[in-house]
Amino acid sequence: MYSVHEIKIEKFQGPLDVLLQLIEQEKLDITEISLAQVTDQYLQYIERATELNPDEVADFLVIASKLLLIKSRVLLPMLHLGGEEEEYDLERQLKLYKEFLEASKVINKMWQAGNIMYNRPKPLLLKEHGNFTPPEGVTMEKLKAVWQRVLKQLEPIIKIPQVIVQKAISITEKINDLKKKILATAHLNWYTLMAEAKDKTEVIVSFLALLELVKQRQIIVRQAELFHDINISQVSPSSE
Known part of the structure; x- marks a missing residue:
């Protein structure tokens, strides 16, 4: 590991x-x-x-x-x-x-x-020695054909699909982006802000960035009711 x-x-x-x-x-x-x-x-x-x-x-x-x-x-x-x-x-x-x-x-x-x-505690004793006796009619060509069919069935398992990993969203970059937008407009709302989000991951990272700014006391968020839009405003110097 x-x-x-x-x-x-x-x-x-x-x-x-x-x-x-x-x-x-x-x-x-x-x-x-x-x-x-x-x-x-x-x-x-x-x-x-x-x-x-x-x-x-x-x-x-x-x-x-x-x-x-x-x-x-x-x-x-x-x-x-x-x-x-x-x-x-x-x-x-x-x-x-x-x-x-x-x-x-x-x-x-x-x-x-x-x-x-590790050693085996006791030797394995075989009373009889078995011999491999192929069935009648089995030839080298038939065994080769069976082996090729087995390999063909294993191809989908052996060929692992390639995946392109996209660049992860940086929480620090999202925090700086939110700061710039709040400084430019003084007031924002969450739904308008998330209209620009490309996917669900960006929504989650943006919300974590929002919580980080609240923790740092750089912004104030208000929500009238549960599941309603969130109003975001900059903390004024007098309120700190």
Whole structure:
């Protein structure tokens, strides 16, 4: 198992998988963690790295997705992040990731202890030695034809489809974008702001950026009723 890059933020310092464990065990409040800082630190690490391991990047994406899902559920209990199948698929991947993580620890412990070979407790005694007797009429050409059919059936499994990974939206960039728009107009509403969103991911990142600005006391948000539009305004110097 490849080591996960360590991060350093206000409330935590260490590997990202440890941060996930502390949050899942409720030993650390997810709302006090700035995912923007976590993401930006890893992007800086990638830019500085001369050689990048794909497995390490995959580990980061899985853990970061879990953190984003947890924080979104805590901050936005009424927001539907996607269909049940999408949430189940993420949960399934994360469960599988945990199983591999635990297995890697056990294997590493065995390797460090030198227990890499085991003897069979008792020799396997066979009373009779079996011989392979092909049926009548089986020839080399027929075996070759069967083998070719098997290979043809395996082609869809062997050929893994290629997927183009699109550039992730930076929360820091979205925060700066919201700041510029609020400074330019002084007042905004959420529905108008999200009319420019390209996909569901951008809506989620924009909302997290909005919450970060509220936490920093740079903006004020008001909502008349549940599920109604959200009015956004800049914090005036006198109200700070």
